[in-house]
Amino acid sequence: MSTREETRQRVIDAAIDLLTREGRDAVTTRAVADAAGLQPPAIYRLFGDKEGLLDAVAEHGFTEFLASKRVDPDPPDPIADLRAGWDVAAEFGLSHPALFTLMYAEPSRTASPAFEAGMRILMGRIRRLAAGGWLRVEERLAAQIIHATVRGAVLTWLSLPEDRRDPALLTALREAMVTAVTHQEPAVREKGPAGAARALRAALSDQETLSGAEQHLLREWLDRLAAEG
Template sequence: MTRLTTAEKILRAAHKLFDREGADAVTMRRVADAVGITPMAIYRHFPNRDALLKRLSDDSFSAVAHEWEESARSKDVLKRLMALADPYLDYALRHPHLFDHAFSVRRDDARLYPEDFRAGHSPTLNVVVEAIKAGMAKGVLKQDDPYDVAMAIWAQQHGLIVLYRAGRFSYDEAQFRAFYQQSLGRLIHGLKA
């Protein structure tokens, strides 16, 4: 069994606190207590709390992107785009605090559209953009700006999830999932060439 480094233990403890209670729960003292070190020892690995939170966000983005890549293996572009919808919803419902921090809360280190996204700095949106580019190259999707199309799809997904989590649907989770898929299907159908 591989032993975790102190930095890895810090990240795990911080992730658990964040996932369970949100960003405010991630204090150097609470993380240190969970790891069994002094709060000052954390600063050897992370210069400050913001750096620790940024690392958690970056790791979350990478994990989501990897899951999306796994979901988007179909050669059928339309199925690929639809397959990307479920992991985003799953992540939002399983990890609401991490989801909000990554996608819904104003942060100084957040990527900005269009420059950061066009430069390929979004591991999650990159997966969607690649699927859209493939669809346009094959003539399955209308020719358009793939980044703008990806943002339109993301806005649709995100908006529905935010409304659902805010209690704006009377649906249970299964009913909402069906509606979410149908709604995205309508949007993607409208993008077909």
């Protein structure tokens, strides 16, 4: 790590320490510079301005969160895997309340590279649910529901007085998310494209969206996919 990178990280660490101990209002350029053993102009050279510093702190938070994620490319129980991923996100937020609040305070901060990497992990989890016939809604909507419920759960928990924080709140919101995005039983019993093709082919007679010609063409494609299994 170069001297500049080391100094930059020292400033970020100082800002996180102030944020954690004293709240966001305590994170001024002068206070951070003093805590890092630097002069205030150094903050501007490294981060541009205070918002640039806060963006860097948020990116550090997203990177830490990404490192906490556990990824199983082929979980034996995809619903349990979904719950576990939600719990990891909630636990991170409850363990880093000030940092979590800063990370999600402004939509622009969720454009960070680490946030996007975390979303790719989430989309992979959702894609496995879809492939197994578990997914109730479209994949992007599922990601939005999962993300919104865990963020809302953490921020609501943090807004409550400590004597009113009931763990049942977190469990209820997690289970509401599971119910919203998944079926109780998989719509596809067989793994892979062949099983999915058979399930979709069986359901075609119940829909009226496609024309007769479109249904005929789709059945031809599905028959070819089903035959490969």
